[in-house]
Amino acid sequence: MMRALAVATVLALAGCASSPPEHFYSLSNGMGVAPTPAARAAYYVEIPAVTVPQQVARSQLLVTTGSGRMDLLEQERWASPPAAEIQQALSLAVTGELGTVDVFRTPAPEKATVYRISTNIQRFESAPGRYALIDAVWSVRQVGSTAVLTCRSTAQEPVGAGYDDLVAGHRRAITRVAADIAKAVRALSTGASPSC
Template sequence: MMRACVAAAVVMLAGCASAPPEHFYSLSSGMGVVQAPAVRAAYYIELPAVTVPQQVARNQLVVTTGTGRVDLLELERWASLPASEIGQALSLTISGELGTIDVFRSPVPDKAPVYRISTNVQRFESAPGQYALIDAVWSVRLVGSTQVLTCRSVAQETVGAGYDELVAGHRRAVARIGGDISRAVKALAAGANSGC
């Protein structure tokens, strides 16, 4: 009996030791070094929480594997929830391109212009070896103004095999959307009639 218990314990420990490791991915890592403005920014941005579709609002990667079929990958995970990952990556991209600061939940100098950017991700699709897609509706408004610019950006990136490639494709998609938003903020700050 004792020998059987010891053998069972050894098998269990061997199974634990050979369990595949979890992998964690981030959309904001690898976005490049953002240089802080040397002087006070002419204006600031404020990027509140991003919203994402409920089916992808989880740490596990959710991938499309066939027509209408999705798989939840237990061992391939986001470092934080996708809404947070997208928000952080957008903040880094936009503030870096504009040479400004994201002051969400931070005090700002009196009378400083702040552009609020709201982002609603309507589709966040991951098809390994095929594409990474982000479809987002976003708006920009000068805080204190009633005028709002609302636009839609769809960024689809072709990706190679593997989850690293898939995540890199999502990073490129976020960077493209961040570029669209940055151009709109820059135009609004210059007093131009910005369109989508």
Template sequence: MMRPMNAAAGAVALALLAGCASAPPERFYSLSNGMGVTEAKAPRAAYYIEVPAVTVPQQVARNQLVVSTGAGRIDLLEQERWSSPPASEIGQALSLAISGELGTIDVFRTPTPDSAPVYRISTNVQRFESAPGQYALIDAVWSVRLVGSSKVLTCRSVANEQVAAGYDALVAGHRRAVARIAADISKAVLAIAAGTPPTC
């Protein structure tokens, strides 16, 4: 009796292993990996920035890539995933890109000297669209305010990048879109810090 039972158990184990082996591997993507590693373009700034948590639309607030595949249709890709939720990915990438552009550091949730100016940058992503082989789009409303001041500049940036086929190209397009939005924000911070009227 023992031999047939052992054989059956072994067959089940082999079937389970075969099923696991045949499952496609998961791939993870990042918007911030390598962002801001180049030397800052501006001299060391005499101020800091704060980049609080970014908000994104609920339908893309998940680790799986959400892609547009037709009019009004989206697909959730189980094997293609962000390394962290998109809000975190965008926030980290913006922080690194803006810090590198301005030659400063992001001090969100970090104590700073009382006399140091800190510019708070809030970002609300209203659209985060991914269409493989077509475009990667980020539509964001953002604001810059000197902490302690009631004056605030609120602007909108729409970055629509054409992309080639494949998910690597799609993610690269989103990275370019983040960089464009970061450049818009950096220009505004520079203008405010210089005391000139900022524009969107």
């Protein structure tokens, strides 16, 4: 009996040792640049939590393989839930583009101008060896105002076969969406009439 238990333990340990390692990816690694104090804008932004499609709201990478089939990759995972990854990456890209600070969950100075940016990700598609796609509906509103600008940005980036390249493609797509948002905020801050 003891011998059978020892053999079972050895086999179980051998099975654990042979399982492939998990890899974790982040969309915000290397995103954005810290603004220099001299370049700091006279306003703030607030980027609350984003929404993502239910099928991609999981830690594993979900990839499309064509013909409508999708594969859930157990060993390839996001460092945090995709909604949090996208929010952080957008925050870094938008604030880097505008030279401002994201004050979400942080008190802003009294009477400061704050632009709230709400984002709903309609599509977040990962096709290794083909493309990374982000389709986002976003809005910008100055806190305290009822006027709102609502736009849609779709960014599709070609990618290589590896998962590192796929994630880098999503980073580039987020940078493109962030540039659209930053352009609208910049126009609002100067009193211009922004358009999508």
